Amino acid sequence: MSxxxxxxxxxxxxxxxxxILSTQIAKPIPKAMRGSTPGAPELHASGNCLTxxxxxxxxxxxxxLNNMIVKKPSRVVILYNVTIKVFRKSKDLDGAxxxxxxxxxxxxxxxxxxxxxxxxxxxxxxxxxKAVEWFEKMRTYGCDPDDVIYSAMIDAYGxxxxxDMAFTLYDRARTEKWRIPPVTFSTLIKIYGIxxxxxxxxxxxxxxxxxxxxxxxxxxxxxLDAMGRAKRPWQAKTIYKEMTANGFSPNWATYAALxxxxxxx
Numbered sequence: 135m136s137x138x139x140x141x142x143x144x145x146x147x148x149x150x151x152x153x154i155l156s157t158q159i160a161k162p163i164p165k166a167m168r169g170s171t172p173g174a175p176e177l178h179a180s181g182n183c184l185t186x187x188x189x190x191x192x193x194x195x196x197x198x199l200n201n202m203i204v205k206k207p208s209r210v211v212i213l214y215n216v217t218i219k220v221f222r223k224s225k226d227l228d229g230a231x232x233x234x235x236x237x238x239x240x241x242x243x244x245x246x247x248x249x250x251x252x253x254x255x256x257x258x259x260x261x262x263x264k265a266v267e268w269f270e271k272m273r274t275y276g277c278d279p280d281d282v283i284y285s286a287m288i289d290a291y292g293x294x295x296x297x298d299m300a301f302t303l304y305d306r307a308r309t310e311k312w313r314i315p316p317v318t319f320s321t322l323i324k325i326y327g328i329x330x331x332x333x334x335x336x337x338x339x340x341x342x343x344x345x346x347x348x349x350x351x352x353x354x355x356x357x358l359d360a361m362g363r364a365k366r367p368w369q370a371k372t373i374y375k376e377m378t379a380n381g382f383s384p385n386w387a388t389y390a391a392l393x394x395x396x397x398x399x
Contacts, residue, residue, distance in 0.1 A: 362394030
């Protein structure tokens with residue numbers, strides 16, 4: 135077995151000729167492995183070899199530590215993700231997608247942060263079909279959706295008109311106890327309201343409270359609108375009282391829903 139070589143003095147590679155992003159490629163050493171404790175040795179990475187100044191690391195330890203480094207997101211991926219988030223905040227979906235294409239062309243594989251940022255970018259523009267498209271491509275890039283992404287996709291599928299998929303993910307969310315954002319409950323209530331399943335609207339509302347999620351004004355208005363469609367002024371009145379008791383002031387959407395509920399009774 136060839137001896138372990140010390141780190142090379144050569145400069146890190148530079149990502150050349152990128153019209154959008156230019157950065158240096160280097161293997162970061164996890165903070166916990168940098169000898170932050172006084173007197174602790176510093177670790178260095180060189181290719182697949184690790185050394186501690188003055189002492190050799192056993193081959194087995196070197197493999198374990200090297201694997202810890204490799205599993206960390208590369209600096210290039212992190213910088214691409216940060217730049218894609220800038221495009222999202224600038225509401226530039228086209229720029230975000232072009233940068234993503236550049237990632238793939240340069241052989242930089244995306245991670246969950248990359249895809250979730252693109253999904254959120256599409257949702258900012260209300261392009262729920264595009265959000266669904268990105269979600270369904272995740273596994274082709276070797277990414278496994280987490281509960282945060284799944285929760286966001288309940289809302290996206292609901293807005294895209296795929297109620298079956300939205301409720302399939304919702305059932306899974308309840309079983310696995312995901313953190314579900316309020317906008318998702320609002321979308322599910324709206325789906326039931328449009329389909330005429332008004333009891334389903336109330337069930338979602340009760341399940342939301344049972345899960346510890348707090349309703350907001352949008353959810354109250356969506357529920358009041360559903361009760362207006364159902365011609366149930368008594369339930370609209372109960373929901374309105376609960377809304378004001380929780381400190382929410384009615385707006386024009388609230389009054390419109392109440393007028394519908396009492397006007398059609």
